[in-house]
Structure formats: C-alpha cells, structure tokens
Amino acid sequence: MQQNNPVFSSLRKNPDALAIERESASLRGIILKTILLFGIAIGFGVFGLSFANTNPGLYMGLLITSLFTGFISVIVATRSVRLAPVFSIIYALSEGLGLVLMSVIYADQFGSADFNIVLLAVVITGAIFFGMLTLYATKLITVTRGFRRFMLSFGFSMLAVVLFVSIASIFDGGQMAYMLFGDVNSPLVLFLTLVFIMYGAFMLTLHFDNATNIVDQGLDKRYEWMVSLGLMVSIVYIYYQVLRLLAIIASRRD
Numbered sequence: 304m305q306q307n308n309p310v311f312s313s314l315r316k317n318p319d320a321l322a323i324e325r326e327s328a329s330l331r332g333i334i335l336k337t338i339l340l341f342g343i344a345i346g347f348g349v350f351g352l353s354f355a356n357t358n359p360g361l362y363m364g365l366l367i368t369s370l371f372t373g374f375i376s377v378i379v380a381t382r383s384v385r386l387a388p389v390f391s392i393i394y395a396l397s398e399g400l401g402l403v404l405m406s407v408i409y410a411d412q413f414g415s416a417d418f419n420i421v422l423l424a425v426v427i428t429g430a431i432f433f434g435m436l437t438l439y440a441t442k443l444i445t446v447t448r449g450f451r452r453f454m455l456s457f458g459f460s461m462l463a464v465v466l467f468v469s470i471a472s473i474f475d476g477g478q479m480a481y482m483l484f485g486d487v488n489s490p491l492v493l494f495l496t497l498v499f500i501m502y503g504a505f506m507l508t509l510h511f512d513n514a515t516n517i518v519d520q521g522l523d524k525r526y527e528w529m530v531s532l533g534l535m536v537s538i539v540y541i542y543y544q545v546l547r548l549l550a551i552i553a554s555r556r557d
Contacts, residue, residue, distance in 0.1 A: 326524040328517055330403075332364060336531035343392060344399030344535075352399035352407065362404060369401035380532055387528040398539055401466040405543070409550050420553060431500075431541055435507040444505075446512040454509060457502065458496040488554075496548045510534055 351365065376394035380387040406421040438444040513531050 348403035349400035372397040413422040
C-alpha cells in the first residue's frame with residue numbers, strides 16, 4: 304500500500320491498525336465518510352464565500368490560511384488515527400473554503416461570462432472519479448505491483464522536477480517556472496497539465512485498491528477516516544488541475 308498519497312502509505316507502518324476486538328472498516332463506512340467530508344467542504348465553502356464577499360480584502364489571506372491549514376491537517380491525520388476524525392473534518396473545512404475562493408479567483412480572471420468553467424471543472428472531476436471507479440470495479444484496470452511501482456516512480460519524478468524548477472527559479476527570476484507552468488500559450492504547459500490530470504486519475508485506482516485492501520485485512524473502523532481523507536485529497540488535486548486546464552484553454556481562446 305506504499306505510494307505517493309501519505310494517508311495510505313502510513314497505514315501499513317502502524318502496528319495498531321488491525322481491529323482485533325473492535326469493529327473493522329467497511330466500504331460502506333468509507334463511502335459515507337467521504338460523502339460527509341465533501342458535504343462539509345461544500346457547505347463551509349459557500350459560507351466562507353459569502354463572508355469573503357463582504358470582506359474582499361481578506362480574500363488572499365483566507366486562501367493562504369486555508370491551504371496551509373489543509374496541509375497541516377493531512378499531516379496530523381496521517382500520523383494519528385485517534386486524531387484522524389477531527390483533522391479530516393478540519394481539512395474538509397479548510398479545503399472547502401480554499402477551493403471556493405480559488406474557483407472564484409479563476410472565474411473572475413476570465414470574466415463573469417466564463418464562470419461556467421468552475422461548474423465544468425466539477426463535472427469533469429466527477430466524471431473522472433466515476434469513470435476510474437467503473438474501470439477498477441469491472442477490472443478493466445488491474446492494480447498490480449508493477450503498476451504501483453510505476454506510479455510511485457512517476458510521482459517522485461514529478462516531485463523532483465517541481466523542486467528543481469522551484470530552486471532554479473530563485474536564480475533565474477522565475478523564467479523556468481513560467482516556461483513550464485505559467486505560459487498559457489505554450490503547448491508544453493498544456494501538455495504537462497494534461498499529464499498531471501492523467502496521473503491523478505490513475506492514482507485513484509490505487510486508492511480504490513487500497514481501500515479494498517484495508518477492508519479485506521480487517522483494519523480498525525477508525526481508519527475509514529484516513530481512507531476517506533486520502534480519497535478527498537486526490538479528488539481535490541484533480542479538480543484543481545482540471546480547473547487550471549480550463550483556465551489555460553480560456554486564455555488561449557482569448
């Protein structure tokens with residue numbers, strides 16, 4: 304179960320994971336908790352948007368705070384199964400606010416007429432999720448050890464490139480970062496964004512398989528929160544990349 308998503312990779316390392324005299328994890332429990340987290344994210348995101356609209360000067364501060372809080376929440380929930388329920392909810396609250404604010408910023412950047420890119424991003428993300436779930440459930444995609452190794456290696460390669468570009472940007476004034484990620488007129492930027500989306504989509508199959516393994520191995524029911532959080536992290540990542548892709552297309556069209 305080792306892979307990029309830290310929520311899943313930490314489960315294997317925890318000696319207290321097995322449910323001996325406690326209720327064990329179930330797919331139903333994972334599904335319900337995942338729905339709950341997304342419900343919390345959407346609800347708080349709408350509430351946060353209304354608050355931000357009455358205080359426009361707080362937009363960027365709220366966005367940065369929400370993203371930072373979400374990052375910390377994932378780390379804590381990954382390390383402690385006891386705290387996973389609380390910090391999973393904190394992550395949902397923070398990411399709900401962050402994604403709504405980020406979506407509004409993207410929409411405003413391209414004018415109110417293009418606000419439908421947000422709705423389209425939601426629809427595409429949902430289609431990717433259910434499409435990959437169908438492929439996994441029907442065994443059209445089988446998660447093998449070789450597939451896991453490939454995805455893990457590819458993920459580390461992506462991370463290495465991002466870190467290298469970040470360091471290089473300190474010395475070249477951000478030219479490399481702009482060339483690879485910021486120049487919306489560059490075919491390379493469009494290609495890389497598509498690669499990131501495909502990577503996120505195929506990572507979902509690993510998460511589905513990990514969720515199945517966690518249930519089959521009889522892990523404690525509390526780990527449902529960690530699995531649900533891991534799924535949410537991946538879906539949020541795909542949504543952001545899809546939104547970015549649509550923004551790039553809109554910019555090229557203009």
